[in-house]
Amino acid sequence: MDIRSLRYFVGIAESRTLTEASIRLHIVQPALSQRLSDLEKSLQTQLVVRSRAGTALTPAGAELYDSAKRILKQIDIATAAVKEKGGIVEGVLTIGLLRSMASLLSVRLFTELREAMPGVRPQIRLGYSAELEELLRNGQLDLATLVSEPGLSGGREMAFSEGLRLVGPPSLLDNLARTPRLKDVQGLRLLISPMQPAYALVMKLAAQQGLELDVMGGIEDVMSILELCRAGMGATILTSFGANWAAGRHDLDVLPLAEVGLTRHLRVAMQHDTHRSAAVLVAESILGRLLGDVLHQDCAPEPAEVVRVHA
Structure with missing residues (x-):
């Protein structure tokens, strides 16, 4: 089991069929099928069930998928950290936005991220607070806006x-x-x-x-x-x-x-106990500023519309 095999397996798990996965991964289907077969033989267990309806993960496959996502995310973080030492900021940056924010923030956020970091490929995902928090915890998001109780944000998190x-x-x-x-x-x-x-x-x-x-x-x-x-x-x-x-x-x-x-109390949250790359820190700053801008435009009497918390 190597890194490439894990990437291929994640691609299969996130696709409806092997044909779709082969297109997504830029590898011919017979070669992808062989990779999957080799991985199952090395682990001595079936990972994927194939049928006319498509592909589905077995319980063992679901376990490997969750682990593979975390492993690959850590590899991406380590790669980005090393490149940053050489002055290179690039890679995929995954940000979770609450659905209620999408119309006002998603396009502006994407545009400003690209302008600030041309080498970074932003991926913005929408969801409700609970699902975004779970994705953040599982390493599938670098940054997320979450609903929180007042005063419960982390030490360096921005709160609104x-x-x-x-x-x-x-x-x-x-x-x-x-x-x-x-x-x-x-x-x-x-x-x-x-x-x-x-x-x-x-x-x-x-x-x-x-x-x-x-x-x-x-x-x-x-x-x-x-x-x-x-x-x-x-x-x-x-x-x-x-x-x-x-x-x-x-x-x-x-x-x-x-x-x-x-x-409603909101916070901008990052993964805990992981390297905070330059891209994530820049994204946090941009997202926090955009949140403040939008909420400042809204004139409620009391309480104050925006409360910012810094380390």
Whole structure:
């Protein structure tokens, strides 16, 4: 079992068929099949099951896949660290962004990373906080934005907070204060999906205050929710990032909720106990600045929109 065999195996594991894997890995299929057969013989166990539906990992194959990913990531980190000593910054940089941030950050982040480090190939992955944290822990991400409890970020991690916004057509929100509280929205028809980041915060605080909110249902996709709001079907509650979709539109009002407890806390996290390459440190700086820029544009009264924590 050598490094090339591990790379080939990871390619097979992440593809639906050997044909797809051979194209991805730039190796003819018979040679790839032979590599897989040799690897299985050396380990004396079957790693992949082939069928008409494609390929699937056996339990042993799944175990090797997880280990191989970590091993190859460490090799890539070591290679990058050595090259940095010679003044070369290159390679793949994998960053996890929360889904709610994608529309405002992903293109800007990719562009600035390429401008700052032309030799680096950014790969930006979207997900929810729990899955991004797991990917970070398993070595599949170099850097990630995560939801956290206030004050629980690591010693050198950047931390931020963002308030929630009530978004809806003026016809529904005109009679509300410009900084409403949660009790003020009891009479509104609300469109909120449990998959949206604001949902848990809103429902928890409503339960604590004994409020009964009129939740009609929801759609995970923010743009779809906003379309329903524009049609006058109801209002929604979004994080600052989500509300920025609606900012500047004349057909929707965006009101900051002036409520203690309706704040989402975020952090920029890196892998622990690994070499922090120049590329990762530059990416952390760029991501932190972009987060600060976006959240500073959003003007909530209290608490302060951005709290930055440095080592």
